[in-house]
Amino acid sequence: MIENRTDWHEAGSLFHGVVPRVMGTRLEVLMVHPDIEMLSRLWRDVAGLLESMDRVFDRFAPDSEVSRLNSRSRDIVDISPVMEDALRLCGDYYERTLHLFDVTLGHFRDVTVGAGKVIFRNPMVRLDFGGFAKGYALRSVRRLLAANGVKNAFVDFGGSSIIGMGHHPYGDCWKVGFDSPETGVRLRDFRLYDSSLSTSGNTPSYSGHIVNPLTGVANRRKMAATVVAGDSLDAEVLSTVWMIASPEQRRQIAELSADVEANIYEL
Amino acid sequence: MKSENEPGTDLSLRRFIKSLGYIAGGTAILSMAPWLVSCTQEKLSEIRGGQARIAVIGTGSRGQYHIHNLLQIPHARIVALCDDYAPNLDAASALVPAARRYADYRKLLEEDDIDGVVIATPLNWHARMVLDGLSAGKHVFCEKAMARTMDECKAIYQAYTHSDRVLYFCMQRMYDEKYIKGMQLVHNGLIGDVVGMRCHWFRNADWRRPVPSPELERRINWRLYRESSGGLMTELASHQLEVCNWAVGRMPLSVAGMGDIVYWKDGREVYDSVNVIYRYSDGVKINYESLISNRFNGMEDQILGNSGTMDLTKGLYYLENDNSLSGIQQLLAQIKEKAFEAIPAAGPSWRSETKKEYPPHSIVEGRVYVNPGQSTVGVDKDGSDVILSSFCQACITGEKARDVVEEAYCATLLCLLANQAMEEGRTVIFPEEYRIPYMKF
The missing domain is CATH 3.30.360.10 (Dihydrodipicolinate Reductase; domain 2)
Known part of the structure; x- marks a missing residue:
C-alpha cells in the first residue's frame, strides 16, 4: 500500500487522510461523515486508486505504463482500460481546446486509440500526462466518495487541484482563497460547492528566472490562471490551456465549455 | 573586462540599495544596517562624476579579485599597484597596464594622487599598513581579519577613532542582500x-x-x-x-x-x-x-x-x-x-x-x-563588490561607514x-x- 496516514476527529465526524507522495505531490482529503468504519474502508480504496493511477501515469517511474509506451519498440501497443479511457479523453480535449491541450506536445494527430490498443504513426511521439493526471485522478476520487455516500468533503491535490463536495460544517460551501505567489496578496476568493478549482502558473519560486536585483537582470512576465468547473478534469486541463491561449482562443474555448469560470492574472 | 570606465554613478550600488526596499528618505533598512547610509540614492547622486584614485597593495589572488571588481566600478580608477613579489605584481599590471608599480608600500603612500588604498596582504602586515595608510592621509580598505594580534586590533581601532579618514574591512556579508534581509527578518x-x-x-x-x-x-x-x-x-x-x-x-x-x-x-x-x-x-x-x-x-x-x-x-x-x-x-x-x-x-x-x-x-x-x-x-556577488564600491564612494565623500570597523574588531x-x-x-x-x-x- 502506498504510504499514507489518517486521523479521525470524532467531535466533528472529520476524517483526515494524507498520501504524502503521489504523482510528484501530496494528496489530502477531509471527509465529513459519522461512520468511521466505512470511511476507513473508503480511504483504503482511495489510496489504492491513487497508487494504481501512479503506476499508469508516472513518467519518472521506469515501470509505469506511460514509461512503457514511451520506450516502445513497436507502433501498436496494448494498453490498459485506464490508459485507453485517458487517451480518449485527451483526444476530446485536444479538439475542444483548439489543439492547445496536447499530451504529445504537438503530435496528437499521430495517435489513434481503440480496442485496447494505441497506434503511433510517429516513432518520436512521447506522452506526458502532466496537466491531466491529477484532474483525472480527482474525478475518480470524487466518484468513489459519492458512491459511498460521502456528501461533504474537501480534497486537495498538491494545493493546485481542489474539489469541494457539498459544504463546510459551518458554511454553505467550501471557501478557498487564491494568493499571489509573488506578493502573498489575496487575488480572489472562491466558493466551491460540488465544484473543482485548478490553478496554474509559469512563475518559478526557487529555480531560476530571476531578478538579480544587484545586476538588474529583468524579470520574466509572471502570470497565473485559475479555473473553477463542475468537473475536476475540465478545471485541470483548462487552467493549463488558459496560460498559453490568446484572448481570442480563450473566448472560443469558453464557448465550447459549459459550467466553467476561468480567470487569468498578471502578477 | 574593461580597463577604464566612464566616470559616473555606480548603477549596481543603486540597484543594490533599491533591492533592499530602501525608499528615498526611508529609515527602516538604515536603522537596521546603518552602514548602508552611504549607499542611498541621495548619497550616490552626491558623487556623480567623481572618481576615487585607488591603489592596491598586495596583488596576489585576493588582490587581483579586488582589481577585477574595481575595474567594474565607474567611480574608481586604479592608479597604482604594489607587491614585493614580482610575479604577482606582473599579473596585476597585466590587468591594469596604466597603473604605476611599486615594490615598497611606503613609497606608494607618499604619493599625493592616491585617495584610497586597498590592502590584500598577509594578516601580519595588516596593522602596520593600515596605520601607515591612515597616517599618510589615505582612506583605507583592508581585507579581513583586522590584524594578527589583539593589541594590533586595538591600535587600529584607536587610530581610526582619532582619524578623519575612512576605514573599511572587507566584512562582505554586511553588504550581501540575503544576509541583510535575513537579519531584518530575524530582528522582526x-x-x-x-x-x-x-x-x-x-x-x-x-x-x-x-x-x-x-x-x-x-x-x-x-x-x-x-x-x-x-x-x-x-x-x-x-x-x-x-x-x-x-x-x-x-x-x-x-x-x-x-x-x-x-x-x-x-x-x-x-x-x-x-x-x-x-x-x-x-x-x-x-x-x-x-x-x-x-x-x-x-x-x-x-x-x-x-x-x-x-x-x-x-x-x-x-x-x-x-x-x-x-x-x-x-x-x-x-x-x-x-x-x-x-x-x-x-x-x-x-x-x-x-x-x-x-x-x-x-x-x-x-x-x-x-x-x-x-x-x-x-x-561573485557575495557582497565583496558592493562593499568595495561603497568604499570607493566614501573616498570621494570622506564619509565613514558606521559599524564596519567595529564589527571587524x-x-x-x-x-x-x-x-x-x-x-x-x-x-x-x-x-x-x-x-x-x-x-x-
Whole structure:
C-alpha cells in the first residue's frame, strides 16, 4: 500500500487522510461523515486508486505504463482500460481546446486509440500526462466518495487541484482563497460547492528566472490562471490551456465549455 | 573586462540599495544596517562624476579579485599597484597596464594622487599598513581579519577613532542582500527568540599555493604559519562570527574549543580542524566547526530561533510550525473553532510540490547567489563588490561607514580569543582591556 496516514476527529465526524507522495505531490482529503468504519474502508480504496493511477501515469517511474509506451519498440501497443479511457479523453480535449491541450506536445494527430490498443504513426511521439493526471485522478476520487455516500468533503491535490463536495460544517460551501505567489496578496476568493478549482502558473519560486536585483537582470512576465468547473478534469486541463491561449482562443474555448469560470492574472 | 570606465554613478550600488526596499528618505533598512547610509540614492547622486584614485597593495589572488571588481566600478580608477613579489605584481599590471608599480608600500603612500588604498596582504602586515595608510592621509580598505594580534586590533581601532579618514574591512556579508534581509527578518521576530547559532566551514583542500623555490614558502603560504596567520579562525570564521553577533546584537562573554592538525601534517603550524563554542551572557551559544579535509557539509551560517531557522548562506528560512504545509490542516483547526473562513490554496503547481516537513522559504526574491565556500580566493556577488564600491564612494565623500570597523574588531577578537582558548586548553573570558564602547555583552 502506498504510504499514507489518517486521523479521525470524532467531535466533528472529520476524517483526515494524507498520501504524502503521489504523482510528484501530496494528496489530502477531509471527509465529513459519522461512520468511521466505512470511511476507513473508503480511504483504503482511495489510496489504492491513487497508487494504481501512479503506476499508469508516472513518467519518472521506469515501470509505469506511460514509461512503457514511451520506450516502445513497436507502433501498436496494448494498453490498459485506464490508459485507453485517458487517451480518449485527451483526444476530446485536444479538439475542444483548439489543439492547445496536447499530451504529445504537438503530435496528437499521430495517435489513434481503440480496442485496447494505441497506434503511433510517429516513432518520436512521447506522452506526458502532466496537466491531466491529477484532474483525472480527482474525478475518480470524487466518484468513489459519492458512491459511498460521502456528501461533504474537501480534497486537495498538491494545493493546485481542489474539489469541494457539498459544504463546510459551518458554511454553505467550501471557501478557498487564491494568493499571489509573488506578493502573498489575496487575488480572489472562491466558493466551491460540488465544484473543482485548478490553478496554474509559469512563475518559478526557487529555480531560476530571476531578478538579480544587484545586476538588474529583468524579470520574466509572471502570470497565473485559475479555473473553477463542475468537473475536476475540465478545471485541470483548462487552467493549463488558459496560460498559453490568446484572448481570442480563450473566448472560443469558453464557448465550447459549459459550467466553467476561468480567470487569468498578471502578477 | 574593461580597463577604464566612464566616470559616473555606480548603477549596481543603486540597484543594490533599491533591492533592499530602501525608499528615498526611508529609515527602516538604515536603522537596521546603518552602514548602508552611504549607499542611498541621495548619497550616490552626491558623487556623480567623481572618481576615487585607488591603489592596491598586495596583488596576489585576493588582490587581483579586488582589481577585477574595481575595474567594474565607474567611480574608481586604479592608479597604482604594489607587491614585493614580482610575479604577482606582473599579473596585476597585466590587468591594469596604466597603473604605476611599486615594490615598497611606503613609497606608494607618499604619493599625493592616491585617495584610497586597498590592502590584500598577509594578516601580519595588516596593522602596520593600515596605520601607515591612515597616517599618510589615505582612506583605507583592508581585507579581513583586522590584524594578527589583539593589541594590533586595538591600535587600529584607536587610530581610526582619532582619524578623519575612512576605514573599511572587507566584512562582505554586511553588504550581501540575503544576509541583510535575513537579519531584518530575524530582528522582526520571524524565527522567535534566537536560542543558538551553528556555523561551519568545510573544505577538502590543503590550502597551499605553489611555491617556486623553498625560501618563498612562508611568504606565499603565509596562511599556514602562526607568525602570519590565525588559521581557520581568522581566515574563515571571522565572517561567520560577525553574522552571529549581528543576529543577537551582542558579543559572547566566553569561548572554549579544541584545535588540531588532523590530516594536513605537512609542516604547517595552524590547525586544520577547529571546534569552538562561544557563550553569550544569556547562555545562547555559537557552535563553530571548520575542517579542511572533508567538504561534505560545505559552509553554513544558521541562526536558530524558537520558532524558526534562518539559513543565511542559502538565503532560506524554515519555520517550526509551518502553516503553509497544508490547507486542510488549517481547515481542521478552523472547524474546531466552529469558524467558516477561506483557506489558501497552496498556489499553482510551481510552488514546491514535494513539500517536506520543513518547507524552505526564500529570504530574497529571484536569483540567490550561494557561496559553496570552496573557493580560496572569493566568489561573485557575495557582497565583496558592493562593499568595495561603497568604499570607493566614501573616498570621494570622506564619509565613514558606521559599524564596519567595529564589527571587524569584534569578530577578529573573537577569532583570536578562540585560538588562545584552543592553544591553552581552557575557557577564555573576554578580557576587559579589549572592550570598546560599541560592544554589548
